Amino acid sequence: MSDAYLALEDGRVIEARGRAPGRTRGELVFTTAYTGYEESLTDPSYEEQVLTFSYPLIGNYGVREERFESDRVHPRAAISHEFTEDVVEWLEAENVPAIDHIDTRDLVTSIREEGAMKCGIAVGEDVTPEDAKAELEECKGMSEHVDIGERVSTVEHTTYGDGDTDVALVDCGAKMSIVESLVERNATVHVLPYDTTPEELAAVDPDLLFISNGPGDPANFEAAQELVEEHVGEVPIAGICLGQQVVARALGGTTEKMDFGHRGVNQPVRDLDSGRVVMTTQNHGYTVGEPGDELDVKQVNVNDGTAEGLANDELDVITRQYHPEAHPGPHDSLDFFDDVLAMTASGQHVVADD
Ligand SMILES: NC(=O)CC[C@H](N)C(=O)O
Structure with a gap:
């Protein structure tokens, strides 16, 4: 008998050592990063996932705490080969179940072969394998979490910094x-709720509209999509x-689910204009x-050819699939924030409120 069980969609039930108690479920994902557990565990993009x-x-x-990316732990549970007491105490205080002493190499290989x-x-x-299976039965697919934005977004317009450029950061x-990357570069950052309307955005009248990272299926962020549709070309x-x-x-593109995603701090990306590769x-x-x-x-x-950066130079649009803010991770692509703010330099853009 064990005090922890992990039930997988492929039918396996794995025994583990229980570290922080509780029962939960989620999409099983991984990170191969060897540092940055404080940042990853507080990254809202992991909402509804088990890391x-x-x-x-x-x-x-x-x-x-100074390494935290938000005010709470977002994965529903955490798994490793060995957690230290510090992390266990933190996860326990946050009511996030944790297990260790399992073969994480085998687990990650299964996700890579069978998909998320x-x-x-x-x-x-007192837990049994049946308890873990019962949780699995209740687990929804990521796309079914239609209200996921509400659970991770700010409720109120919150302002950071006091710089010359007004950035509206839509908090998904x-x-x-x-x-911080924007404030350091002389921006005032207006963090706005995920469901901000085009009229509410016009009232802020930003120099730049910035759509954040976030959890789940992008199809569930219709309000943010509408902001882009309404204001592209104006800002x-x-x-x-x-x-x-x-x-x-x-802007007329499509998104699709990957088999197991890109999950680590060593993903190579090639810039097609310069030929430069960054990690x-x-x-x-x-x-x-x-x-x-x-x-x-x-x-x-570089590994699979998927789109990592998109742009429209005339409409002043630049996006990245990876995380230039690099928390955790290599700082190779921090200049993204300079490029983004450079788009505001002409000052010709006005968000129309009609
Ligand atoms: N880090 C993110 O913003 C993740 C984006 C999206 N939820 C995905 O899984 O693809």
Whole structure:
């Protein structure tokens, strides 16, 4: 008998060591990053997912609030080969179940071979394999979480910084390091709810419209898509990760689910104009399929050729599928924020409120 079970969609039930108690379910995903567990566990993009760390020891440099990307832990549960006490205490305080002492290499290989799958977890003194299976039965697919934006977004317009450029950051589950990257570059960042209307955006009258990263299926962020549809050409537009997907959908492109996604801090991306390759941080399960007539593919993933950067120079639109803010991850692509803010330099754009 064990005190923790993980039930997988492929029918397996894996015994584990229980670290933080509870019962839950979610889409099983992974990260191969060897650092950055504080950032990943607080990244709102992991809402409704169960995060497996493939690096075998998680917690070896403590838990520091200044590294947090939001005010809470977002994955529904966490899995590693070994969690330190620091991390276990943190997850327990946040009511997030955690398990370790399992073969995470085997688990990640299964996800890579069989694709992202649903899972159920049960941790506690009296739990049985049936409890984990019961959780799995209740697990929804990512696209079915139609209200996911509501659970990760700010409710109120919140302002950061006091710079010369007004950026409207539509919060679909934004990482704090995106806000910081803009504030550091002399921006005032208006973090707006995920369901901001075109009229509410016009009242802010930003110099730049920025769609954030976020969890789940980009098709469930219709309001953000409408903002792009309504204001493209009037104001420069940028997007990161879910933001790229939303911008593409708004401008006639398509998005599709990947088998297991891009999940780590060593994803190589080639810029098609310069030929330069950068190492990037990624955690996404959807990708842009067709970019549509308005957007050019400017950057591609070296491993599988998927769209990593889109742009329309005349309409002033630039997006990235990866995370230039690099928390965690290599800083190769931080200049994205300079490029984005450079689009505002002409000052010719006015958001019309009609
Ligand atoms: N990091 C993100 O913004 C993730 C985007 C989206 N939820 C996906 O899985 O593809």
